[in-house]
Amino acid sequence: MNAATQTDDPGSLADHPFVMRLSRLMAFRAEDLRHLERIIVGDQMVKKRKDLVVVGNEFRNLCLVRDGYAIRYKVLRSGKRQILNVILPGDVVGFPVSFFDRSIYSVVAVSDLAFSICPFDSYVRLCYEQPQFGLLLSWFAAYEAAIYAEHIVDTGRRTPLERLARLLLEIHWRLEAVGYATASSFELPFSQEVLGDVLGLSVPHLNRMVARLRADGLISIVERRVEFADLPAIRRFCHFQPLDLVRIPPRDSAGGTSQP
Amino acid sequence: MNAATQTDDPGSLADHPFVMRLSRLMAFRAEDLRHLERIIVGDQMVKKRKDLVVVGNEFRNLCLVRDGYAIRYKVLRSGKRQILNVILPGDVVGFPVSFFDRSIYSVVAVSDLAFSICPFDSYVRLCYEQPQFGLLLSWFAAYEAAIYAEHIVDTGRRTPLERLARLLLEIHWRLEAVGYATASSFELPFSQEVLGDVLGLSVPHLNRMVARLRADGLISIVERRVEFADLPAIRRFCHFQPLDLVRIPPRDSAGGTSQP
């Protein structure tokens, strides 16, 4: 549909970061993998700075990010931009926009991005046939909501320094979950302008906060790679606590409510 | 389980605000109503100021609010409190907490509150048998996430005056959807301390913003009732746009992906 895009055969899903997250939530059988593969219409690669979702347009796809980074944001009349969330490998671009008539925010790639495309309607149809996929969608939605909730607390009541520390820890945590980070460091794919717009801070102020974390020896940054010298220490400093979903109960778990 | 609570027979669900919201999302059949009634274990009433969910505890229920108001919040070490969201009739108390091991925030009633209790595990089991309920859960989750997203934009980048106007409009919009508001007014069940903690503002500053909206003739408040003199005007002022979910596609919508 667009010059900058190319769609080819979907690669194997087995090593997809989305599947990696998913298999931590439920007993994921080979059969389920086939169900998912069946409704994926292709893989796509887009360039850095390419818009994926634009406000006001209809968007009805779940794009499962295989590699690369993007941001979900809204720009106001005043020209200010607020980023809701950063999108990492294993995340889904079409959430929650696919549930609404017209998109209320935009998504843009901040690096080259590779993802698998699944039409929303196909996914919904699959949910009717294989209810575990509906639950999966709910679980992802709950996780997303919880991340948003933390961002509300950040921008509403936490100090800029805490916010920044927490954001770095959140990104590290999420990247580690899909194998994109080491135990104590990760490649930071976002400019300070992006970080500022996530945290509701101006670029100069954000910059000063970065400098402060550095001066306090809590982080060091060399060539876009963030390293935590003492992970427990920085977690203590900003009271970071990772979010952990419970697993999705399997179909036959206890009793059942079926009528005779 | 607690002195202040009393559980009695679930009343009819037909007039439940939750069902009212739900029936706007899908073709809700009498049969579905029975499915839902079957897994509801009772109704409960709690007093104003009663804690429903407390941080760190496990909570595995969906509480469908029938009447009254509550808030979902987190208090920080500094003593500051951030409210994530206000809970109105038709909302679900156990979201997203039931998806996590231990609750990451608290919920407290700010008025006397009546709700129907549905054990989370029962609901999940129902999803396996009747997949439309799984989709329903996803839809609710998406809506919740979208509201959170707007709050992030509010606290991150909007002026205090806009935030306040938007919050009042959001509450009005959500109350109207369940028949708890007139076309241009509603009972405001929240103190200024609560409003401040939703918007990330101090009470004195919030108070000044209320005064300003009043002075500008955008709202009037008499005896806890907020009245919009000119609804389009205040919506224009803060660029408020109601969120509208698409309907859940029915089971047989087009084609199907079943294999032979």
Added chain:
DNA sequence: CGCCCCGTTGAAATGAGTCAAGCCTTGTGG
């Protein structure tokens, strides 16, 4: 080679928080 993006730093202006006090209303217990 030059442009543009990105990071960095400084100085000034201002918006919002904090602290403090007073008043009104509501609820409650004597």
Added chain:
DNA sequence: CCACAAGGCTTGACTCATTTCAACGGGGCG
């Protein structure tokens, strides 16, 4: 039924954290 307490609203003065505006340097990319 009254009195007092507590919660909620309102206002003022002061402080300071954060934004805004501005300028500069480095480095990668075309």
